Amino acid sequence: MKQLIQNFKTGDLYVDDVPVPSISQNTVLVENKFSLISAGTERGTVKVGKANLIGKARQRPDLVAQVLQNVKKEGLKATLNKVKTKLDSLKALGYSTSGVVRASMDSNGKFKPGDRVACAGQDYASHAEIVNIPQNLVAKIPDNVSFEDASYTTLGAIALQGVRQAETRLGDKVCVIGLGLLGQLTIQLLKANGCQIFGIDLSNDLVKLAQENGADNALNRADSNLKSTLSTFTDGHGFDSIIITAATPSNDPIELSAEITRKKGKVIVVGAVKMDIPRDPDFYRKELDLRMSCSYGPGRYDINYEENGNDYPYAYVRYTEQRNMETFLALLSSGKISIKHLTTHSFVISEALKAYDIILGKTEEPHIGILLEYPDSNKATSQITTIQKAQAKNYQVGFIGAGSFAQSYLIPNVKNLNTTLNTVVTSKGISGKSVAQKFNFLKASTNPDDVLTNKDIQTVFIATPHNSHAKYTINALNENKNVFVEKPLAMTINELNDVKHAYQNSTGKLMVGYNRRFSSLASKIKDEIKSSLEPKVVNIRVNAGFLEKEHWIQNPNVGGGRIIGEICHFVDLAQFFTGSKPVNVSAVSINSENAELTPNDNINITITFQNGSIANIMYLANGDKSLPKELIEVFCGGKVGRILDFRSGYLHSGNKIQKLKLSGKGHKEEVTNFIEVLNSKESELISFESLYLTTLTTFKIHDALTTGMPQTINL
Template sequence: MKQVLIQAGRAVVEEVPAPLVGSGNILVAVSHSCVSVGTESAGLHMSGMPLYRRALKQPENVKRVLDMMRDQGVKRTLDRVMGKLAGGSATGYSAAGVVVEVGDEVEGFSVGDRVACAGAGVANHAELIDVPVNLAVKVPDSVNMEMASTVTLGAIAMQGVRRAAPTLGETIVVLGLGILGQITAQLLKASGCRVLGSDLDATRVRAALDAGMDEGFDPGAEDFADRVMHLTDGFGADAVIVTAASSSDQLISDAMRATRKKGRVVLVGDVGLDLKRSDFYQKELDFFISTSYGPGRYDPVYEEGGRDYPMPYVRWTENRNMESYLSLIDSGSMDLSRLSIQRYPVDRAGDAYAELKADGDKPLLVFLSYPEHDSKAVSRRVVMSTTPAARSGVIRVGLVGAGGFAQGVHLPNMIKLKERYQLRAVMSRTGANAKSVAKQYEAAYCASAYDEILNDPDIDLVMITTRHDLHGGMVLQALQAGKHVFVEKPLAISPAEVDAIESFYTSHQGGGPVLMTGYNRRFAPAIVRAREVLEGSSTPLILNYRMNAGFIPREHWVHQAEGGGRNIGEACHIYDLFNYFSWGSEVEGVNARGIIPSGRQWGRNDNFVAMVHYRNGNICTLTYTAMGAKSHPKEKMDIYADGKVVSMDDYKQLDVSGGRYKGWHASAMQKGQFEELALLANCLLDGQEWPISLADQLSAARISFAVEHQITE
């Protein structure tokens, strides 16, 4: 399918794999999408900036990069950043089309329904989009699909009006008459208000006046606040809604000076916010921020999980704002047809965006149209135009899940091991991401469907780096397809999935493909050295491990069903280390106790202590906490055995006390990700033993389940 991507300051139309419909989602064949002239022009401009200028405009991202450099080293961080920039990004967040497939657990939508869709990363400029139900609404019969595709813009404007809480007869000013301002002015007129509007562009002022706005003026030609005072008998406006975009602080100052005492100022646009106390203090103004489309926005439980807010308590969610906006178009109370509009077929999206960058008057609305949907033409596999020749004697890899970790760690490591690995395919739920990664790392094709990977006879190893809840099922499917498997931790998030994997190998009587879970820490240089020091100890050991894991907000996916929680999803790494230092001894018991949180910031698997004891006498404890300071090192391990103390600090340093053993140190963390792939290649190509035994992999998962049961019950 065709999709518009932003790359280095320009829009390009790429052929990418079509998405599959997700559970709780609908698959929509797009007929029209609306280009948000202001927002998308800004994104286009930003993407063309040199890296240093972007950094100046986005200092929060600079901090993230510096933190990553500290943890992962400079080269790995730069590889990840440059790969992200080279791949381009999906764009668009407002579209309309027809439902062609309905996912599991979806009610209220059927194939053939006309729908309008919202959401960045969802309602993209693409032929097919996979849309969560709370980001889609049905389109009334009399509303054409072109106008329906403005639904996101309408919901944004409507939320701004709701924050202003207008009443009949009030005078309200709209500052900025781009498309959001135009819609806002019409919404206010429909609410029975006297509407004043202001914009530097006289054509926009005229357009709003033609649509029913009462008064309009150019703030550059006369003092904005003085003009409003003149038009309101010296009192000022009851409310000012700021829909302009500017880095200047003057706009918000003008808005406050133009508002009456005890009036309201609502910010919808993106403006400078260096507030002057004198503008608002004596007037006792109310200042409101309007968040995008309304309640539910940025809440993954609402938007992705499909859980609605009850109407008696949250009357106007983003979904209900979308419905309300379309009903106003249906009734004739909202009419955008007379605004300046440009239309392009999706094949000419590059021209549309080039026009937005050019000097001169800009349209208020830009629509992209799409060819009629043909289900037979839908492909979930796209062959890359330039592909290196297939090589013999290497492991041909199908990557499943192409997120930041795979791009920042595993793919660069495979390049270092290019004599052992060749990337054949990249599969991602997001087709544009799959193609971007496939292009960067020279895969033969990209895909959005797992079956494409499983049915490819030229793939030897399936590398699974998806969200945690998919691991167990995908592992079993790949094994059943005869593929070797590397799966990022955890192996699975439920006992039933682990049992099914064990049953697979039992039925193969010890044979079958190789399975490796990404418990990379056991291959870290510091850990390998520690094991060498302790090899042949005459006493059992005591191992104390501390993980200062850091706080993760409760709404993060790691805490949701797809993540499995932090014990199952992350602490399993440490349970594998316990197994590694127990030399194959069986687990005899697991005891765990967690802090029962008094507030909502932590879950019950955020802060706990677990103890695992082994048949050989080893006692291993993990202190896992989200309550510590980020500035403190994340991980520390101390092992006591046979007159020695082995101490590891954050995978950068190993100290040994007792005996004549040397320690080890490095300038950056070395957690064993490169070594694990090197050893896996030795196993698959040279016939060496599995890097991690099946018993250890199953044991680490089952320890995590035992701990989870005790800390959450």
């Protein structure tokens, strides 16, 4: 299918063929008919992409701060590799479309193939022939509303939420500052609500359009008569509310709003403007109410609502994102809102670059609403795209899942070995094509079967969300393929036993991504203590950091929580150092009334092993980032090995300290070991018994917390 793409590294814009996205639970697959270019927002997005590295940094200081923090945690080299991976990616544009449902997996059975729908969401409702949309970001189009008009729905919902925040009443006098597309829609909504409206903008053309669009009056910001006209319009009292729909780095909209609002009036910020709030004289002395309007409405940026498909109760949250979309469509249907005069241009998707020449100022044409049309979207069916012709190497490898972790730590290390990167599978076609081009895969796909049933692919790497690990591992083993799956191996005991059954009946080899045991530091310390027959004592302290409850890892149905999803790393590491099987585990977590905390994220675990060794794992989310993340200590036979964040290590023996000049968490070594095993070289996989026991132990940790009793671990 065709999709508009921006290369975020170079800034280049182009239309390219990418695989059709895959449908998933709680989503709706839609054939686009039209999509709306939001000129202000997308102009800014494209300009960020076209800026050089320094320009990008200036426009995103929040990301610069994250980079600096990552340097402290992982070092300069690892951080630079991450930054390069992020920059060298393809970006989808657009967030407001209309089309026809091709297939639906919405949990309510609300949408059926053939339904006419409007769609919303950045990275979802993109400028592409086919899009896959979360169910709460889809709304049915009334029969008398055209696809062209319905493609404005997302912008209409944003404008509507701004009006709702203003809590306007019949007869209120409202000023709209910024008369672009969002401002024009806001004027119509206010008019339908019985308000008296004054518009302000820097463009005479937009001022004129606002007057044609229903504004009672409108003036240019630079008009010398502006202040006196505003005073006359409000009878000297000031406006009941101001809605700022402008997009500017200037603080003028905020300052002007404060000056022209009545006492105890409201200032609503919808657009992206500077917000240096002057306390005196107006905000303080008038007791002004300053409010932010959050995009399409309640539900925005809430993973449980947008991605997991959980709606808010109708009685308690009357207008959500989806219900705002439905309301806007109803207003279009009733004729209270009209879009016809707002559309200035329309291009087929293959000519999309002409539209962006206009919004970027390369082609000087007056514009406001620009549509992209998809006349052949129903012909787009392929979920796989060929990138290059095959090469002859020992092993052909496929990847299912290729997020930032896989791109930083797995794919580059596999690529450097004697392998052919055959096919990469992602849920979105644009991300799959981005990864395929970046790392020289032969093909990109959105269908896992293109890897699982491909006879040329002997080895599968699985780096998807945790809840799909067991499923894809079982399917790959059933095809007798070798499998490298990121942790965890499974999320339930039934899944784990199903993996066990598949492994026992397969000729394929299995590895789980427990990289720490393969690190140079861990290997060195293991070599120093392996000759001792004494039991070992392993202390592991993990300053993991806080993770909000909305994070996907915390979702029990997706990530499984941090015990299953992360602590498994350290259970495996303890097995590695002790060289023995875990037989018993006890655990205790903090008890807090703070609703933001997840008590099980702050936990102390004690594991006893068959050979008499013990391991203490203290996993903490309530620490400080200035403290190194991981401290591992191994005591045995008068020796102590210490690892500090896998960036340095020490051996204590004979009253002397030896500094180990080694570093790294073992990602490269683990992948190399795995591929060497497949090439029958002298390397060793983690035994399946050990993999099984690690996952089983994480389940038993949960049982220990629930019962307050130690738990026995056995096969």
